[in-house]
Amino acid sequence: ETGVTQTPRHLVMGMTNKKSLKCEQHLGHNAMYWYKQSAKKPLELMFVYNFKEQTENNSVPSRFSPECPNSSHLFLHLHTLQPEDSALYLCASSQDEPSAMTEQFFGPGTRLTVL
Amino acid sequence: GQNIDQPTEMTATEGAIVQINCTYQTSGFNGLFWYQQHAGEAPTFLSYNVLDGLEEKGRFSSFLSRSKGYSYLLLKELQMKDSASYLCAVINNNDMRFGAGTRLTVKP
Numbered sequence: 413e414t415g416v417t418q419t420p421r422h423l424v425m426g427m428t429n430k431k432s433l434k435c436e437q438h439l440g441h442n443a444m445y446w447y448k449q450s451a452k453k454p455l456e457l458m459f460v461y462n463f464k465e466q467t468e469n470n471s472v473p474s475r476f477s478p479e480c481p482n483s484s485h486l487f488l489h490l491h492t493l494q495p496e497d498s499a500l501y502l503c504a505s506s507q508d509e510p511s512a513m514t515e516q517f518f519g520p521g522t523r524l525t526v527l
Numbered sequence: 528g529q530n531i532d533q534p535t536e537m538t539a540t541e542g543a544i545v546q547i548n549c550t551y552q553t554s555g556f557n558g559l560f561w562y563q564q565h566a567g568e569a570p571t572f573l574s575y576n577v578l579d580g581l582e583e584k585g586r587f588s589s590f591l592s593r594s595k596g597y598s599y600l601l602l603k604e605l606q607m608k609d610s611a612s613y614l615c616a617v618i619n620n621n622d623m624r625f626g627a628g629t630r631l632t633v634k635p
Contacts, residue, residue, distance in 0.1 A: 414569065445623075454531070455570070455614060455625040468621045502569060510621045513558045513577055518569035 415439040416519035418503050424525045425493065433488040433522050435503030443509045444486040445516065446478060447502040455502070461486060462509040493526045500524070529553045531617055531626040538632045539605055547600045547629045549615035557618040561589050561600045564628065565611045573600065573613075605633050 416437045425431050437444065446458040460468035461480040475497075477489040486503055500523050504516040530552045539545040549559070558577040562570040576582055576591035576598060588601040600613055612628040 414571075452627075454627045455616075457623045457625075460621055462621075470622070510618045510623050511557050513560075513575055513618065515560070515572035515575070518571070520569055 414517040414519065416503060416505055416517050418501075418519040418522050420522060421520060422523045422525075424527065425490070426527050427493060427495070429493075430489070430491045432490065433501055433503075433524075435486040435488075435519055437484055437486075437503075437505040437517070437519075439505055439507075439517060441505040441507050441517075442483055443506045443514075444480060444483070445504040445506075446476075446486065446488050447504065447518075448499050449502055449521070450499040458488075460509065467509060490524075493524075495526050498524055498526045529617075529619075529624050531615060531624055533613075533615055533626040533629045535627070536630045536632070538634060539602075541605055541607060541633055541635050543605050544601065544603050545605060545631065547602070547613050547631065549598045549600070549626055551596050551598075551615075551617050551626075553596075553617050553619050553624065555619040556593060557620065559589075559591055559598050560616045560618070560623075561587075561598075562614040562616065563611050564614060570614060602631075607633050607635070609633050 448456045459478045479487040500521045502521045503519040506516040507514040560575045561573040564570040574589040614628045616625045
């Protein structure tokens with residue numbers, strides 16, 4: 413247990429569905445992240461939030477919509493996804509934003525399959 | 528462009544020492560992290576370097592040369608449980624770019 417939880421752990425959805433991924437951290441951290449991990453590809457940083465404000469968006473398609481209502485919770489809203497979006501989606505948190513070089517703690521991930 | 532390169536796979540023997548290299552070419556640099564990821568699990572933090580030189584943490588050490596765009600992770604006294612993927616990641620302001628990871632197999 414890293415102190416970062418994610419739900420659901422597995423999700424299968426059709427291309428027209430709308431679903432949300434949830435992440436919660438119990439570490440008192442200020443920064444939270446969404447990553448995408450596909451087979452045979454590097455881990456990709458999608459979004460960074462620091463004190464609830466988005467500080468990084470790595471050219472992620474608009475069908476992925478993040479939401480950070482407070483420093484402990486992070487959501488990823490999914491809409492009209494494509495089969496190539498099937499991947500493991502990892503949430504992470506750290507005490508401060510990446511430039512502060514504080515280690516990140518990862519959640520177990522949500523395995524997403526888009527049919 | 529941004530490139531972070533690591534060998535794809537390595538094999539080593541239990542009890543031995545292995546060095547996993549990472550080279551990078553990025554537009555900026557704040558520091559470099561090393562993470563371990565066992566199959567089917569999330570990455571866990573191992574080490575980080577901001578300045579040139581060696582950082583030692585028990586059986587794991589990490590080295591950085593900023594002028595050469597080069598880092599390595601050194602694992603000593605290898606154990607079977609060290610079989611995993613090892614990811615290097617470069618921090619550039621608030622962006623974090625990962626290499627594709629090196630899959631290490633430790634054999635008896």
